């Protein structure tokens with residue numbers, strides 16, 4: 001069975017079996033290894049990607065549910081975005097396992113809310129766990145990126 005969807009702006013076809021997790025399709029079939037496996041149970045957000053603009057944990061979604069969907073992994077995000085610069089400036093990344101999911105959660109937030117409060121940022125990133133930085137620098141980075149994007 002082949003499943004067609006849009007991946008980072010390009011039409012693609014997956015030949016994986018229908019029950020294969022999106023995370024495995026991304027990492028193994030399309031060799032997009034930015035999405036990480038942390039818990040494998042929907043708890044950590046390391047595997048988070050955007051599906052039709054909504055943040056989802058790709059370890060929980062079988063590829064069969066994505067027919068025609070628009071999927072964005074971290075590889076589809078701009079390499080030199082305000083978020084990337086702010087994460088670097090604020091020291092919001094250490095081991096980097098959580099960073100792709102954090103950035104996509106932040107992107108989803110900023111696309112809906114250009115001027116988020118700290119509480120908005122905390123809520124938007126509440127499904128993404130970081131074991132390295134503590135959350136203060138990450139929240140600061142998202143707030144700085146929002147300010148920069150607002151010009």
Ligand code: FES
Nearest residue numbers: 038039040045059
């Ligand atoms: S690996 Fe998917 S939520 Fe943790």
Ligand code: FES
Nearest residue numbers: 094098130131132
């Ligand atoms: S930077 Fe290591 S888990 Fe967040």
